[in-house]
Amino acid sequence: MASRVTSSGLGALAARAALAWIRGDQRAAQLERTNFHGATVTLAGGPALALGATLGAALGAPGPAAAAAVVTAGTASGAVGLYDDIVGDRPGQKAKGFKGHLAALGAGRVTSGLIKIAGVGAAGLIASALLARDPGVRAHPGRRDAGALRRTGDVLLGAGVIAGTANLLNLLDLRPGRALKAATVIGAPLVAGRGGAMTAGTLGAGAALLPADLGEEIMLGDAGANALGALLGVALAARTGPFGRAVALSVLASLTAASEKVSFTTVIQDTPWLRAADALGRRPAP
Known part of the structure; x- marks a missing residue:
């Protein structure tokens, strides 16, 4: 198992190298988008973060199966x-929220967003099943000698945590630096203790790209936010048993349901301390 410093450093170096490589590609112009300030930024930050965070987290994984879980969650979530x-x-692809994608499916349209949801969910399920096979993952009373039904329930809860965390970071990625700041708050407690190097690799990649994100040079997009959240979800699932996973999943489900009714950006703007933290380090509006 790599140290926290080593995995964090690898994640950071890989993310910066990947960003430079993607931005230098002749097709990089296809990744340019206009952000909420009207500035032109590149989505290159997303795949760069997915690659760097996945490599860093895999190096810090406590065992081979956990490393495979990291690679599955990070690469698949980033790809979809x-x-x-x-x-x-593209025309016909727009839909708002999970209900919007389901409504589009009912109308005979398969949106890219629905494919993303299915892909992240499948990656979470496979990653959770891999975690259950890794002896390096923190053992919990009754996990290894539990019946098939209980083990299946544990895997499903882990899958929900991984997919739910990926979705939460994606919901928050509406302003420069917001998703990376939220990831730091979620991941910082997971750096301590057994398996902390896995989270350190993820956060190291995020820290390397934070200045460019805050400076509105890049945006994470769904590729970066989903991969970042999925990797944190793997780390959280690896540190919790059925009860902890159920609690985490309940919180994630509640936040997801709330996002269908309330704008997170509005809540942040209306809460002074959240507004100050959200704006920290960001460029002022033109």
Whole structure:
């Protein structure tokens, strides 16, 4: 198992190297988008973060199966997120929220967003099943000698945590730096203790790209936010048993349901301390 410093450093270096490589590609102009300030930014930050965070977290994983869970969650979530980033602006692809994508499906349209949701969910399920096979993951009373039904329930809860965390970070990625700041708050407690190097690798990649995100040079898009959240979800699932996973999933489900009714941006703007934290380090509005 790598140290926290080593995995964090690898995540940071890989993310910066990937960003430079993607931005230097001849097709990089296809990733340019206009942000909420009207500035032109690049979505290159998304795949760069997905790659760097996945490599850093895999290096810090406590065992081979946990490393496989990290690679599955990070790469698959990043890939389907990038697909939605590229295809989602095309005619007939727009839909708001999970209900909107289901409504589009009922009308005979398969949106890129629905493909992303299905892909992240499948990646979470596979990653959770891999975690259950890794002896390096923190053992919990009754997990290994539990019946098949209980083990299946534990895997499903882990899958929900992984997919739910990916979705939460995606919901928050509406302003520069917001998703990376939220990831730091969620991940900081997970850096301590057994398996902390896995989270350190994820956060190291995020820290390396935070200045460019705050400076409105890049945006994470669905590729970066989904991969970042999925990797934090893997770390959280690896540190909790059925009860902890159920609590985490309840919180994630509640926040997701609230997002269908309330704008997180409005809540942040109306809460002074959240507004100050959200604006910290960001460029002022033109």
